[in-house]
Amino acid sequence: MSRGGGGYYLAFSGGKDSVVIKALADMAGVKYDAHYNVTSVDPPELVNFIREHHPDVEWDFPRDKDGKRITMWNLIPQRKFPPTRTKRYCCDFLKERGGEGRFCVMGVRWAESARRRNNRAGLEINFQKDKEKTVSVDPDNPDNAVMVRPCPTKSKNVLNPIIDWSNEDVWEFIKRYDIPYCKLYDQGYDRLGCVGCPMSSNAKEELKAYPEFEQAYLKAFERMLDIRRENELETTWKTAQDVMDWWLNG
Secondary structure, three states: OOOOOOOEEEEOOOOHHHHHHHHHHHHHOOOEEEEEEOOOOOOHHHHHHHHHHOOOOEEEOOEOOOOOEOOHHHHHHHHOOOOOOOOOHHHHHHOOOOOOOOEEEOOOOHHHOHHHHHHHHHHHHHHHHOOOOOOOOOOOOOOOOOOEEEEHHHOEEEEOOOOOOOHHHHHHHHHHOOOOOOHHHHHOOOOOOOOOOOOOOOHHHHHHHOHHHHHHHHHHHHHHHHHHHHOOOOOOOOOHHHHHHHHHOO
């Protein structure tokens, strides 16, 4: 397996789409190095699954320019505001880094987003008209994704080999080739990702299932409020729980 530039850079999150694109790369016999961005907020079951079933995957820890590790817990106070559906700065810092100058393989699919499904025809047309357009590479919510495209802002090219696969296609492939997958899918989860993600419709349930993450968010919100007060930033929040209630209730 090639490391650091001799093949594809495969973005691996441990979810069902990731295990599929990694299996496809193995079947095709192409050179690649798989990378897992350690977000600090992934479910422990998912982290353990990657560790057990994919020991070849490289763990990349996001770091700032001074080499200090970036986590959700220090990112929220630094940004002075919780991540939201419209301001998902956490993805940029925790999930989208890596692969600069490489040809990146991702498990993005239109079926994962209703908006993505509805917009895909127009997006493909616009992409053909302007192949140098600036586009996002958010692996969870790339509503402008196409099969293959350059990403000028990240100095990389992106390949989404299963962009048009349905959920049924993914599971049929997994079952047919007996590919191991995270046990959380058998516990009712449809998608796996950061616990408490503002894009998830099940954030409240996730935090109830993982109370240690709820407490970590509350501590981060408290530090965030302290910094806002120190900087005399206006806020209607009095406590960390106020922030949590606002955050979860939109």
